[in-house]
Amino acid sequence: MNLSISNLSHSYNHSASEARLALKDIHLEVQPSEFVALIGPSGCGKSTLLRIIAGLVVPTQGSARLAQMNPKQATAAKQISWMAQKPALLPWRTVYANVALAQKINPQNSRSLLSPLELLDLVRLGDFASAHTFTLSGGMQQRVALARTLALGADYWLMDEPFTALDELTRESLTREVLGLWKRFHPTVLWVTHSISEAVRMADRVLVMSRSPGQIHAEHRIHLIRPRDETAPAFQDVVRLIRTDLALKS
C-alpha cells in the first residue's frame, strides 16, 4: 500500500522551443498511513507533484505508483481523495447531495462506506444536511469538502493547501479535525502547505522543496508526540531547522 515515485521529472511546454522544467528527479517513498507534508516556496512544483500523483497531470518522465497502481488506475479504483484550496462544491446541490455524489459516481460496491449522514456528523455538519452549500461559511464549506473526501473511503488523501483561504482560527480547528480523522481512518496523506508550523504540527515527515527546477532538497522526520505544542522548544527547533532550509534555497 505504499506510494512510490522514482525518477520523476516534469516540464511545461509554454511554446515549442521553450520548455520549463517544473520538477526534476523526484524520488519519494511514502509508507502506508504515513502523513507527509510538502513545503516550499511558490512555484517550486509542490502542487504539480501532487497533481501528478492524483492523475490530474501526466508527467513528462517517470511515474508515480500507488500500491502497484498508476494514478489513473488508482482513481478508477477510487483510492484517491483529492482536496484543494477551493472547496469545489456544487452550489446547486444540498450539502447531503454533495457528499452523496462522491459515492454515486464510479461506485465501489465492494467497499463498505459510511453513509453521507454519518460523514456529516463526523465533520459536525449533521444539522446542515439539507442546506445549500452557498449558505455556509468558508470553513463549513471546507468541512463539507472534507466529508466528501472521507466519503470515498480512499487509501490516499492528496490535499493541496486545503485550508489556506480560511482564517487562522478556522484553519487550526480544521487541521485538528483532519488529524483526528487521519488517526481514525489511517490513510496515507500528502499535505501541501505554505505554513511551516502547520507542517510540523501535523506531519510524520516534512519534505522541503526548492524552486527552479523543483526538487526535494531536504526532509525532516518529526518525532514529537501528538498533539504537538507549538510553543514547546523542541517544536520551535524543528521549525527553525526547516526555515533555514527554505531560506537557503529560495
Place this chain on the structure above:
Amino acid sequence: MKRLFSSDLWLAFLIIAPVLLSWEILVRALQLPIYLLPSPTRILRTLFENLALYANASAITLSEAIAGLLLGLSAGALGATLLGLWPRMERGVMTLAILVKSTPLVAIAPLLTIWLGFGVVPKIIITALLTFFPVLVNVLSGLRSTDVALLDTFQSWHASRWEVFLNARVPSAVPHLFAALKVTAPLALIGAVVAEWTGASGGLGRTMWLAYTNLNLPFLFAAVFILAAMGVALYTLVVIIEDRVFFWEGTS
C-alpha cells in the same frame, strides 16, 4: 426580489409616461394628420375598440413565437450538448450554424411561405432559425465555463464524460442559457411578425401588414404597442423562471 420588481415597474412607468404625454401634446399642438402620426389616446382607443380582433391576432403570434422559441431553444441546446460532449465536431457544426444564421431571414421567409403555406408552421420555423444561434453559442460557452476545481474533483473520482457533463457542466451552463433566453425571447416575437409579414392568414404581423397597406396608422401603432407589451411580458417571464431555477446566482 419582489420589491425590486415593483420598483422596476415604477421606473418604467416614470420613463414611459412623460414620453407618451409629450407625444400626445405634440400631435395635438402641431395638428399632425392621422396618417402620419396618430396620438397615443387615439391608438389606445383603436386598440380597445378592436380588442377581440387584437386578442385573436396576439394569441396566434404569441403561440408562434413561443413554439418557435422552444424549437430554437431545443435545437441550440442539442447542438451545444453535442459540441460539449464531442468538441471535435465544433468546426463542422459551427460552420453550419453560421451558414444558417447569416442567411437573411427575409429571403427564407417567403420561400417557406410558398412551400408550406399561410399557416403557422413556416412562422415557427423562421422563429426557431432566428433564436437557435444565440442559445447554441451561449450554452456552449456555459458548458465550457465549468469551474476547473470542480472538474479536477470529478476527474479524481474517475467520473465518465457523461457524468461530468450531467453533474457539473450542464448546471454550470444554466446562467448562460438564461442570458440567451433574455435575448431570444423578445427576438422570437420579431421572428414571428416578420414571417407573418410575408404572408399569413392571421396574427399581429398580418394585422400590421393590412393596416400598413391601408395607411391605417392607429391600427398599425396599436399592434406595435401590443408587441412591445408582449416583449416585456416574455422577458419578465424569463426573469421569473430564472430566479427559481438559477437560485445559486452570485455564489461561486
